[in-house]
Amino acid sequence: MLQWSRMPRSLELLWALIAKDFKVRYKNTALGFLWSLANPLMFAAVFYVVFKHVLVMETPNYLVFLLAGLFPWQMTATTIAAAPAIFVSNAGIVKKVYFPRVLLPLATLGNNLAHFLIVLAVAAPVLVVAGFPPSAAWIVGLPALLLVQMSITLGLALGVATLNVYFRDLEFLTGVLVQLLFFVTPIFYSEAAMPASVRAGLLWNPMYHVITQWRALVMEGRVDGAALGIAAGVGAATLAVGYGVYRSLEARLAEYL
Amino acid sequence: MPSISDAPAVAFRDVVKTYHRHRVAGLKHTLLHLPQVLRERRVAGEFRALDGVSFEVKRGECFGVCGRNGAGKSTMLGLMARVLRPTSGEVRVEGRVAPLLQLGAGFHPELPGRDNVELNGLLLGLTRREVRERFDAIVEFAELREFIDEPMRTYSSGMWARLGFAVAVHTDPEVLLLDEVLAVGDAPFQEKCRAKMQEFRSRAVTMVLVTHSMPEVARLCDRALLLHASKVERLGTPAEVEERYRALVS
Numbered sequence: 191m192l193q194w195s196r197m198p199r200s201l202e203l204l205w206a207l208i209a210k211d212f213k214v215r216y217k218n219t220a221l222g223f224l225w226s227l228a229n230p231l232m233f234a235a236v237f238y239v240v241f242k243h244v245l246v247m248e249t250p251n252y253l254v255f256l257l258a259g260l261f262p263w264q265m266t267a268t269t270i271a272a273a274p275a276i277f278v279s280n281a282g283i284v285k286k287v288y289f290p291r292v293l294l295p296l297a298t299l300g301n302n303l304a305h306f307l308i309v310l311a312v313a314a315p316v317l318v319v320a321g322f323p324p325s326a327a328w329i330v331g332l333p334a335l336l337l338v339q340m341s342i343t344l345g346l347a348l349g350v351a352t353l354n355v356y357f358r359d360l361e362f363l364t365g366v367l368v369q370l371l372f373f374v375t376p377i378f379y380s381e382a383a384m385p386a387s388v389r390a391g392l393l394w395n396p397m398y399h400v401i402t403q404w405r406a407l408v409m410e411g412r413v414d415g416a417a418l419g420i421a422a423g424v425g426a427a428t429l430a431v432g433y434g435v436y437r438s439l440e441a442r443l444a445e446y447l
Numbered sequence: 448m449p450s451i452s453d454a455p456a457v458a459f460r461d462v463v464k465t466y467h468r469h470r471v472a473g474l475k476h477t478l479l480h481l482p483q484v485l486r487e488r489r490v491a492g493e494f495r496a497l498d499g500v501s502f503e504v505k506r507g508e509c510f511g512v513c514g515r516n517g518a519g520k521s522t523m524l525g526l527m528a529r530v531l532r533p534t535s536g537e538v539r540v541e542g543r544v545a546p547l548l549q550l551g552a553g554f555h556p557e558l559p560g561r562d563n564v565e566l567n568g569l570l571l572g573l574t575r576r577e578v579r580e581r582f583d584a585i586v587e588f589a590e591l592r593e594f595i596d597e598p599m600r601t602y603s604s605g606m607w608a609r610l611g612f613a614v615a616v617h618t619d620p621e622v623l624l625l626d627e628v629l630a631v632g633d634a635p636f637q638e639k640c641r642a643k644m645q646e647f648r649s650r651a652v653t654m655v656l657v658t659h660s661m662p663e664v665a666r667l668c669d670r671a672l673l674l675h676a677s678k679v680e681r682l683g684t685p686a687e688v689e690e691r692y693r694a695l696v697s
Contacts, residue, residue, distance in 0.1 A: 203569040210555060210566055217557045282552040287570050288529035288544075359475065444530045445466060 200290055207297035208304065215301070226305045227312060230257075230264050237378050249380055251409070254320055258408035259377035259401045261313065262335070265306040266343045266397060267368050269299050274361040276351035281447040291440060292433075295347045299340060317408065325411030334418055335407065339400045341425030345432030346396075352436045355446045375401050396424045454541065455503035456622050456653035457510075457527060462536035464497040464522050496522040498677040499536070506541070507651030509644075511664035511671035511685060513692055518674040520657045524624055527655060542621025542653075545571055547612065556600035560591055560610055563599055567614045581617045588639070589613035609636060616643050622653045627660075661689045 216222045234257055241247045241256070249255050276294050277284055284291060314324065354360040375397045381389055392398050399421035403413050497519045504510040514520050525531035526538045528546040553570050554563045564585055568578035586595050589609040591602075599607065616623075644667070647654060656668060664671050664685045671688040673681040673695075681691040 199569075199572065199574055202575045206566050206569050206575075210558065210562065213562065214555060214557050283570060285525070285530060286528065286546055286552045289570055289572075357477065441532045444525065 196290075200293060203289060204293050204296055204300065207293060208300040211297060211301040212304070226308055230261055230309055233264070234260055241378050247379065251320075251322075254317070254322055254409060255380075255405065256378055257313065258405040259375070261306065261309050262339060262404045263372065263375065263377050263397070263401060265302045266339060266346075267372065268305075269302045269343050269347050270350060270368050271365060272298050272302075273347040273350035274354040274364050276347070277355050277443060277447065278358075278361075285444045285447055291443060292348070292436065295344065295351050299344050299347060302343075303336075303340065322408060322411075325407075327407060327412050331403070331407045331413040331418075334413070334422075335400060335404055338418070338421045338425040339397075341422075341429040342396050342400065345425070345428030345430070348429075348432035348436045352439050352443070355443055356439065371395065371397060377401055396428055399424070454506060455539070456506040456508070456541050457504040457655065458537070458539040459500050459502050459523075459526075460537040460539075462497055462500045462526065462533045462538055463495065464519075464526065464531065465493045465495050465534045467493060495677050497526075497533075500674075500677075500679055501536075502672055502679060502682055504653055504655060506653055507648070508670065509648060509654045509656065509668045511668035511688070512655060512657045512674065513659070513661070513664060513671055513688060514674035514680075515696070519677045520674055521626075523674070524626055524655070524657055527622070527624055540622055543572055543619065544622045544624060545615045545618045545620030546624045547615045547626060552611075554599050554607065554611065557598055559598055560586075560595040560602070564595075564610065564614055567611070568618065571615060571618045573618055585610075585613045585617050588617070588643075590636070605633065605636075612640065616647075620647075620652060622655065623647060625654060625656045625658075627658050661685075661692060665689060 216225050219225060221228060234253070237256055237260065238253055242252050273295065276298055277291065280294055283289075284294075317323065350360060350364055354364075374392055374395050376384075376392065381392060381398075381402060384392065399417045403417055403421065407413050500519075500523070512520055512523060522531065524546070526533060527540055528544055529540065530546075532538075553567050555566070558566075561582075564582060565575070565578050568581070568585075569575065573581075586592055589606075589612070591606060591610055594602065594606065599610075602610070644654065654667075656664065658664060668685050670683065671685045672679060673688045673691055675695060680695070681688050
């Protein structure tokens with residue numbers, strides 16, 4: 191559990207854990223840190239070629255359309271894909287030393303957030319050149335969307351990381367579920383193109399409003415208050431459930447590792 | 448001799464720790480046999496690793512915990528390190544605990560010793576500033592000055608353990624938990640560890656030493672406890688405990 195009196199210490203530890211992941215992530219690779227940028231770009235290139243030229247999507251400015259959803263999506267996808275290993279691969283320290291274990295999933299999220307912010311910083315000038323300069327709505331929209339998306343992501347990651355200690359099967363399910371979530375989120379296609387019945391189904395996806403609002407912010411320079419409100423509710427609920435799972439199973443974590 | 452105050456540094460009161468014997472094996476099993484799984488959890492599936500254990504360790508005392516494999520020693524250490532929680536009863540540990548269980552558990556092989564010292568220090572409860580202040584002393588103690596910027600995967604297991612020991616003893620522990628770790632490094636380094644422990648003794652640091660080695664207990668400990676079949680078999684002087692242990696083993 192996080193105790194307020196130990197907050198400064200916990201923050202220092204969190205920071206060190208994030209820095210560790212950063213250093214380890216691209217260790218011994220030739221491009222090193224450039225991969226944080228190259229990876230989503232290569233992803234985007236594949237989608238661009240497939241959906242612009244092979245399956246022909248009739249969406250104007252398809253590349254911006256795609257990246258506006260894909261870059262934020264990757265923060266969530268990478269975090270959740272890494273979640274099953276968070277406690278399991280840190281068994282050595284979880285079993286031996288007492289510290290707030292919630293710092294481990296927080297560090298994974300923090301690490302992916304940092305990567306996303308860097309991608310964003312690099313993408314911003316490109317957006318300006320492409321004719322999508324950031325609008326005044328970014329001042330509210332950017333932090334709000336980040337906060338909501340981080341709540342959803344942390345909630346899911348906490349739940350997955352904790353439950354995987356007890357049910358190692360989750361490790362194998364998570365990859366498929368992230369893939370599924372990707373396809374039911376309007377990232378490479380437009381929700382407007384979907385029949386009403388399908389759209390109604392998509393609304394159950396916790397990431398739906400987050401991604402559509404990222405895109406509205408980037409491409410139209412606005413966010414929809416109602417959609418953001420719903421997304422915030424989803425975020426709070428997801429975080430509450432994920433934290434609840436973590437809290438109820440945390441005490442026995444070291445026994446099952 | 449250091450003054451030993453009355454307030455116990457470690458207190459176990461009627462501590463019971465049970466583990467689930469049939470730990471849930473997987474999602475498939477759980478889903479397919481849900482009623483059975485729930486039933487088994489209630490009825491058959493428990494193992495008592497500690498069964499009604501009570502004792503106190505005074506502040507500044509060096510306390511030995513002995514027992515054969517599976518007697519419950521590791522569970523006891525886990526409880527003291529606050530990693531495990533008792534099923535019932537009460538575990539109280541006063542002050543900063545430095546667990547020296549499996550040295551260097553938190554080290555990352557790809558990172559240099561320098562980064563790992565900082566990370567390990569923070570994990571053991573130091574602030575970043577405290578780690579920085581003690582960094583030179585830690586490296587000096589571990590005798591790793593020239594390798595400190597090399598990735599730890601290039602370290603020998605002895606170097607790895609030395610660095611772990613060095614970080615742990617520089618965290619100003621009030622309670623030091625030692626798990627068979629005195630056999631670390633070569634003879635000169637072991638000598639240094641003993642000197643450090645003497646220093647801790649003179650500073651009234653409480654030490655709990657878990658070991659199979661009876662001579663070690665006799666040499667270092669003020670009192671000792673013998674665990675057998677999850678219960679306290681004997682609590683007394685090292686000599687008394689050793690005698691009972693020999694009787695049990697033979």
